[in-house]
Amino acid sequence: MIEPLSKEDLQPHRDAVYALLRRLRDLGRSILLRTELWDELNALARQEDGAGAEELLETRFADVLERTQEAALTHPWLYLAERPAVARWRFSRLHMETLDVEPVDPSEYLAFKERLVGEDEGDWGLEVDLRPFERDLPKLRESRSIGRGVEYLSRRLSSRLFQDEGAGMERLLEFLRVHHVRGRQLLLSDEIETIPELRRTLRKAEGLLESREPDETWEEVKPDLEALGIRQGWGGTAGRILDSLALLRDVLEAPAPANLEALLARIPMIFSVVILTPHGFFGQDDVLGLPDTGGQVVYILDQVRALEKEMRRLVREQGLEIEPRIVVVTRLIPDCRGTRCDQRWEAVAGTRNTHILRVPFRSKKGEIIPHWISRFDLWPYLERFAHDVDRELRAELSVRPDLVIGNYSDGNLVATLLCNRWGVTQCNIAHALEKTKYLLSDLYWKENEAEYHFSCQYTADLIAMNAADFIIASTYQEIAGNETTAGQYESYRSFTMPGLYRVNHGIDVFDPKFNIVSPGADPEIYFPYWEKDRRLKNLEPEIEELVLGNPSPGTSRGRFEDSDKPIVFSMARLDEIKNIPGLVEWYGTTDRFREEANLLVIAGSVDPADSQDREERAQIERMHRLIDEHDLERQIRWIGVRLEKNLAGELYRWIAERRGVFVQPALFEAFGLTVIEAMISGLPTFATRYGGPLEIIQDDVSGFHVDPVHGGASAEKITDFLARCRTEPEEWDRISRQGVQRVEERYTWKLYARRLMTLSRVYGFWKFVTDLERQETRRYLEMFYALQFRPLARALEE
Helix, strand or coil, rough: CCCCCCHHHHHHHHHHHHHHHHHHHHHHEEEEEHHHHHHHHHHHHCCCCCHHHHHHHCCCCHHHHHEEEEEEEEEEEEEEEEEEHHHHHEEEEEEEECCCCCEEEEHHHHHHHHHHHHCCCCHCCEEEEEHHHHCCCCCCCCCHHHHHHHHHHHHHHHHHHHHHHHHHHHHHHHHCCCEEEEEEECEECCCHHHCEEEEEEEHHHHHHHHHHCCCCCCCHHHHHHHCCCCCCCCCCCCCHHHHHHHHHHHHHHHCCCHHHHHHCCCCCCCEEEECCCCCCCCCCCCCCCCCCCCCHHHHHHHHHHHHHHHHHHHHHHHHCCCCCCCEEEEEEECCCCCCCCCEEEEEECCCCCCCEEEEECCCCCCEECCCCCCCCCCHHHHHHHHHHHHHHHHHHHHHCEEEEEHHHHHHHHHHHHHHHHHHHHHEEECCCCCCHCCCCCCCCCCHHHHHHCHHHHHHHHHHHHCCCCEEEEECCCHHHHHCCCCCHHHHCCEEEEECCCEEEEEEEECCEEECCCCCCCCCCCCCCCCCCHCCCCHHHHHHHHHHHHCCCCCCCCCCCCCCCCEEEEEECCCCHHHHHHHHHHHHHHHHHHHHHEEEEEEEEECCCCHCCCCCHHHHHHHHHHHHHCCCCCEEEEEEEECHHHHHHHHHHHHHHHHEEEEEEECHHHCCCCCHHHHHHCCCEEEEEECEEEHHHCCECCEEEEECCCCCCCCCHHHHHHHHHHHHHHHHHHHHHHHHHHHHHCCCCCCHHHHHHHHHHHHHHHHHHHHCCHHHHHHHHHHHHHHHHHHHHHHHHHC
């Protein structure tokens, strides 16, 4: 990490520094971003009269500017928010006349920004600071360890158990005795009251089991084991039980993290899971493409199928005859637009005991809200929704669930409300955090409030992030970004919403609650194009008509004049962040690109009248303007329909078979399921370098990164690959096969489900045996909810 800037660093280059500061001041903006600072320095260095600025590029000042995420400026002060290393922040101010440099704390930096936008709360503004509640909690120290929280926690706390063998081991024994299911005690009898008794029992049990055949069932060994105080749940066979008890003995001897995690992965403690996803239209058919409805729906449906399989496997191996249950809780929408979102209860296809429970939003008078509500406008309804969900789930499950998983900001807040009431383990999944999507949306929240209500959303995020027992992210980027860009969660560390509150310390990405668990693609739907026996050849005529047939008014536009060219394919929601019109513009303005390939886009609706979403309508209109402006009618095919999953999977393979490529041009992508789907299908894939795809793809190995900020360079990169593959077809094959290999090794739902179940058990255990309940934090969050979030939410309904 570079050293802090000092006046001595600037003095040898005074003229150049002054010249740069004048350029920054003359821009006339009070908030400057990293790229603007760096661009101004480089522009100065290129001038003939640059006052020695070219030398400034090699100084510590240049290093600081390169790592400065944001600067706040009003004469005579320039405040710098510097990020000298991943997830490390430093704030300072530079006097533009004397060149004095001094450190400032986050609160002072944020207060300066507030004054720039005309807000000055003085000494009595509301400040949020959760640091005092975290002083005694274990924290990661190295940036490279972020997202590996459970590994760190296991090392740290298993060491504590060993050092404090008496109290720590007694808590472990207590933990093993609390497990019950349907009135039956599991694992250990209450008669085993001390660690010495447990050790003697284990030695006797192991001796008994070693004399039995490994494949004898629990029922056959049950009488002898129960006489010793060993109860059901250690395994379904004598061999499995023996192996599990040996793990317990190893932990009692020396609780090594790996042994402890392996033991906890076998503990029967999760039989019912509740998954919360209130916004949008959640369903299995005919919902994708409707407002606020996209990848999160696909994610959750694939997730629950994988989780149920994993839960069933674990129950079977534990020797229990229990039917695991998963309930996906969403909103019931009477005006369901031809979907089944008006049905209260729906079985999930491909599962045995997973259901969708839909609960309506209600007004403050108790009336059911019939129509769809934007994810930005639903905040007044969530508290009543949580109460209704509590009542409905108690009726359906009879007992409280063992694990609650929230999704997105709204689902995570509802999960917090319910887990606070139930006292069960809470897992949060953001999918996307709006704060990083909308530039300076915290500082200028008032200007956005009427449309987006960020005051409610960011407050809900702060509460839910800090309340969760553990948080799942798909990539490291999502948590902590990279060397030059802050992560989504990291952006909640320190920020201000002037006139509302200031966050000095909101979320700490070094908290061991963060874990990376990457999803995958449904292996029954998405697989390599060369697996001929699995291909759905009966869909080929439908695909050819969809892609090559005459355009259908209202649902498609454009037709390929030369259908023999390879296809550049992209598929996404039609909103600004996905940048589909950006890709069309790259294509339309790059002659070589147009010569090498046709462009196929499946996104949104073709007719703006078919969309009720403001942002989508604007993107539709932009798409039409670009096609007209660049005369793309004979080189582009824009399809405005949502594809059934089997058809989508076969379309990827159909394009791959014709040596096409896939492009995901998003301005930011938290993960990128379409990237995974394309890669596993064998399509060489180009994807944004901002967000998850930076980790998914190894550039020029298993795919390629593109920079959506520099569309011309991105277009050239795609074009160069297509041109090379025309003369060197083995290059296409290399990227295709290595993309498939990358997904198979790292991004599968089977790996995801196994890891999530292990995390749930490990965090549940540490919550039980330590002070990780965070009661003080919870009380603080309850106050923040009551005094800040609730009034904001209720004001939206008035």
